[in-house]
Amino acid sequence: MATHNLKHALFCAIVTVVIAYPILGLDLVAQGTQIGLEGATPTTIISIFLAAGIVFLFQLFRDNIMGNLGKLPKLNPLSGREPMPAEKRAKVEAWVLTAIIVLALFWPFVVSRGSVDLATLVLIYIMLALGLNVVVGLAGLLDLGYVAFYAVGAYTFALLYQYFGFTFWMALPVGALLAATFGMVLGFPVLRLRGDYLAIVTLGFGEIIRILLNNWTAVTGGPNGIGGIPDPTLFGMEFGRRVKGEGNTSFHETFGIAYSGEHKVIFLYLIALVLAVITALVIRRLMRMPVGRAWEALREDEIAARSLGLSRTAVKLSAFTIGAFFAGFAGTVFASKQGFISPESFVFLESAIILAIVVLGGMGSQIGVILAAIAVTILPELAREFSDFRMLVFGAAMVLMMVWRPQGLMPMRRIPISLKRQE
Amino acid sequence: MLEVQDLSMRFGGLLAVDGVHLDVQNHEIVSVIGPNGAGKTTVFNCVSGFYKPTGGKILFEGKEVQGKPDYKISRLGMVRTFQHVRLFGQMSVVENLLVAQHRHLNTNLLSGLLKTPDYRSREKRSLDKAAYWLERVGLLELANREAGNLAYGQQRRLEIARCMVTEPKLLMLDEPAAGLNPAETNDLNQLIMSLKEDYNVSVLLIEHDMSLVMDISDRITVINQGRPLASGTPDDVRQNDDVIKAYLGEA
Numbered sequence: 001m002a003t004h005n006l007k008h009a010l011f012c013a014i015v016t017v018v019i020a021y022p023i024l025g026l027d028l029v030a031q032g033t034q035i036g037l038e039g040a041t042p043t044t045i046i047s048i049f050l051a052a053g054i055v056f057l058f059q060l061f062r063d064n065i066m067g068n069l070g071k072l073p074k075l076n077p078l079s080g081r082e083p084m085p086a087e088k089r090a091k092v093e094a095w096v097l098t099a100i101i102v103l104a105l106f107w108p109f110v111v112s113r114g115s116v117d118l119a120t121l122v123l124i125y126i127m128l129a130l131g132l133n134v135v136v137g138l139a140g141l142l143d144l145g146y147v148a149f150y151a152v153g154a155y156t157f158a159l160l161y162q163y164f165g166f167t168f169w170m171a172l173p174v175g176a177l178l179a180a181t182f183g184m185v186l187g188f189p190v191l192r193l194r195g196d197y198l199a200i201v202t203l204g205f206g207e208i209i210r211i212l213l214n215n216w217t218a219v220t221g222g223p224n225g226i227g228g229i230p231d232p233t234l235f236g237m238e239f240g241r242r243v244k245g246e247g248n249t250s251f252h253e254t255f256g257i258a259y260s261g262e263h264k265v266i267f268l269y270l271i272a273l274v275l276a277v278i279t280a281l282v283i284r285r286l287m288r289m290p291v292g293r294a295w296e297a298l299r300e301d302e303i304a305a306r307s308l309g310l311s312r313t314a315v316k317l318s319a320f321t322i323g324a325f326f327a328g329f330a331g332t333v334f335a336s337k338q339g340f341i342s343p344e345s346f347v348f349l350e351s352a353i354i355l356a357i358v359v360l361g362g363m364g365s366q367i368g369v370i371l372a373a374i375a376v377t378i379l380p381e382l383a384r385e386f387s388d389f390r391m392l393v394f395g396a397a398m399v400l401m402m403v404w405r406p407q408g409l410m411p412m413r414r415i416p417i418s419l420k421r422q423e
Numbered sequence: 424m425l426e427v428q429d430l431s432m433r434f435g436g437l438l439a440v441d442g443v444h445l446d447v448q449n450h451e452i453v454s455v456i457g458p459n460g461a462g463k464t465t466v467f468n469c470v471s472g473f474y475k476p477t478g479g480k481i482l483f484e485g486k487e488v489q490g491k492p493d494y495k496i497s498r499l500g501m502v503r504t505f506q507h508v509r510l511f512g513q514m515s516v517v518e519n520l521l522v523a524q525h526r527h528l529n530t531n532l533l534s535g536l537l538k539t540p541d542y543r544s545r546e547k548r549s550l551d552k553a554a555y556w557l558e559r560v561g562l563l564e565l566a567n568r569e570a571g572n573l574a575y576g577q578q579r580r581l582e583i584a585r586c587m588v589t590e591p592k593l594l595m596l597d598e599p600a601a602g603l604n605p606a607e608t609n610d611l612n613q614l615i616m617s618l619k620e621d622y623n624v625s626v627l628l629i630e631h632d633m634s635l636v637m638d639i640s641d642r643i644t645v646i647n648q649g650r651p652l653a654s655g656t657p658d659d660v661r662q663n664d665d666v667i668k669a670y671l672g673e674a
C-alpha cells in the first residue's frame with residue numbers, strides 16, 4: 001500500500017514537471033529574425049518544482065487528506081435543508097426572475113460604458129447557450145458546430161447591409177430564419193447519426209461554414225471581414241453623432257440632449273436584453289409543449305419514442321432548426337455590436353465555449369445555463385492579469401466541475417404537473 | 424386484424440425467424456411462446472417495424488405493413504412494450520404518458536406558444552387521460568416522480584399505461600411478467616384481461632410464465648428455433664407432443 005502510494009506520488013510529481021517545465025519554464029524570444037529559447041526566471045522554475053513537491057505530498061497522503069475532507073463541516077450551511085414545496089418554489093423563482101429583469105433594465109444607466117458593453121456580450125452568450133441547450137441539453141444531440149449558425153446570423157446582416165442596405169431590424173428576422181434554414185439543412189445528413197459521429201459531422205459543418213466565409217473573398221471579403229455594419233435605430237433615430245442613413249434623424253437632436261457615445265451602447269444592451277428574455281421565455285414555453293417533451297423523449301430513449309409514433313426526423317430537425325434560429329438572433333446582435341465581423345469570430349473555440357456553458361450550467365436547465373454564461377463571460381474579464389492562463393483555468397474549472405458536480409451548477413428540475421383524479 | 428404470413432428474418436448466416444405464421448382476431452389474446460432464443464422478440468421487432476423482415480407478409484387490418492417505418496406502424500394502432508423496460512427515465516411519470524399522446528395533441532408551434540383554445544382543450548384532455556390510466560395502474564400518487572426511479576413492477580405497469588394512452592387496437596407485450604412477484608403477476612393477469620374486455624384491444628403476448636399464458640390466452644403459437652412448432656388453444660398446445668418434447672428437451 002505505502003510503496004504503491006510512493007510510486008504513484010513520484011510518478012505524478014514527474015508528470016507535473018514534464019508538463020509544466022516546457023510550458024512555463026521556457027520562453028520563446030525573438031532574436032532579430034530568429035527565435036531563440038530562453039530559460040525563465042529562477043522564481044518560475046522554483047515555483048514549478050514547488051508545485052511538483054505539493055503534488056507529490058498530496059498524492060502521498062491523498063487517502064488521509066480526502067478522508068478528512070469528508071469530516072469537515074459542510075461548506076454550505078443550507079445544504080442540509082428540506083427543499084421548498086414545489087408551488088412555493090415556483091412563486092419565489094418567478095419573483096426573483098422578475099426582479100432581476102427589472103434590475104437589468106435600469107442597471108446600464110448607472111454603470112460605465114465598458115460594463116454595459118460586456119453585459120451585452122454576456123446577453124449574446126446567454127442567447128447562444130439557451131439555443132444550444134435545446135439541441136444538446138434537451139434533445140441530447142451533441143452539436144460541436146453550433147457557431148456556424150451564429151456566423152450565418154452575423155454574416156446575413158453584414159452582407160444584406162453591404163449589398164442591399166438592410167437595417168438591423170430588417171436583418172434580424174432574416175438572419176434568424178436563414179440560420180434556422182441552415183440548421184434544418186444540417187439536420188438532414190445527420191439524422192441517423194448519434195453521439196461521437198454526430199459530434200464529428202457537426203464539427204465539420206462548423207468548419208465548412210467558417211472556411212467558406214474565409215475563402216469566398218469576392219462576396220464575404222475573406223479574412224478581412226466586413227466592416228461598417230450599422231447600429232440599430234430606434235424608430236428611424238440614429239445614435240451616431242452624425243446621421244448616416246437616408247431619412248433618419250438623430251437621437252440626441254430629436255430629444256434635445258447632448259450627444260453621448262453611451263446612448264448607443266445602452267440601446268444595444270437593451271435590445272440584447274429583450275431578445276435574451278424572449279429567447280428564454282419562448283424556449284421555456286417550448287419545453288412544456290409537446291415538441292419539448294418529444295425532444296427529451298428522443299434523448300432518453302429513441303427506440304421507445306419511435307415505438308410511440310414519434311418521427312425521429314421531425315423531432316431532430318425541429319431541435320436543430322429552433323436551436324439555430326436563436327443563434328441567428330445572437331449573430332445579428334453581435335454583428336451590430338461589433339460593427340465589424342470576420343471569420344476569426346466564429347472559430348471552433350466559440351462552439352466549445354458555448355457547449356462548456358451548457359454543460360457547466362446543467363444540461364436542460366435554463367437558470368443554470370444563464371448563470372454559467374455570466375460566469376464564463378465575465379470571469380476572464382475580471383482576471384485580466386491571468387489572461388495567458390485563461391484556457392488553463394477554464395480547463396481546470398471544467399475538470400473540477402465534472403468531478404464534483406457532473407450534473408452542472410443547477411441541474412434541470414422537472415415541473416410538477418397537477419392531475420385531476422378521473423372517475 | 425393482424426395476419427403474419429410466412430415471416431422470415433435472417434441476420435447474416437443466422438435464420439432467426441423462419442416461416443412463422445400468426446394471426447390475431449379482434450377481441451382476442453394470442454400468446455407466442457418458445458424457449459430462449461427461439462425468435463419471439465425478433466417476430467415482434469418485424470411486426471412493429473423495427474426490423475425489415477427478409478421474407479413474408481404482415482397485414483394489419485388488411486393492409487400490408489412490412490417494411491414500413493416503426494413510427495408509422497405505431498400510428499396505425501399497433502403499439503408494443505419491450506422485453507427490457509424502455510421508459511423515458513429522467514422524465515416524470517405523467518410526462519411519459521404525455522409524450523405518448525403526441526399525436527392527439529396540437530403540435531403546432533404557434534398554437535402552443537399562444538395557448539390557443541384548441542391547444543388548451545387537447546392538452547387538458549390528454550392530462551385527463553393520463554390521470555385516468557395512472558389511476559388504473561395504481562401510479563397516480565407517483566405522477567410527478569422520475570420514471571427511472573420507480574420500482575421495477577411500477578415501471579412495467581407504466582409502460583403498459585403509456586401504450587394504452589395512444590388508444591391502440593393491438594397491444595404487443597414482450598414478457599410483461601418478467602421480474603414480477605406472484606402478486607404483481609396476478610394483477611397483471613387481471614389488467615390484461617380487462618384491457619381486452621373493457622377497452623376492446625387485442626393483445627399479442629410473449630411470455631414465459633406458463634400459468635399466466637394458459638390462463639388468459641385465447642390461442643397460443645409456439646416457436647422453436649425460429650420455426651413454428653404448434654398453434655391452437657391452450658389445451659391443444661398443452662397436449663401437443665412436439666411442444667412437450669421441445670420444452671422437456673430444453674429443460
Ligand SMILES: Nc1ncnc2c1ncn2[C@@H]1O[C@H](COP(=O)(O)OP(=O)(O)OP(=O)(O)O)[C@@H](O)[C@H]1O
Nearest residue numbers: 434437439457458459460461462463464465466506
Ligand atoms: N439484431 C440482431 N442481430 C443478430 N442476431 C440477432 C439479432 N436479434 C436477435 N438475434 C438472434 O436471433 C435469435 C432469436 O432472438 P430473440 O431475441 O428473438 O429470441 P427470443 O425468443 O425473444 O428469446 P428470449 O426468450 O430469450 O427473449 C437469437 O439467436 C439472437 O441471438
Ligand SMILES: [Mg+2]
Nearest residue numbers: 463464465506
Ligand atoms: Mg425476447
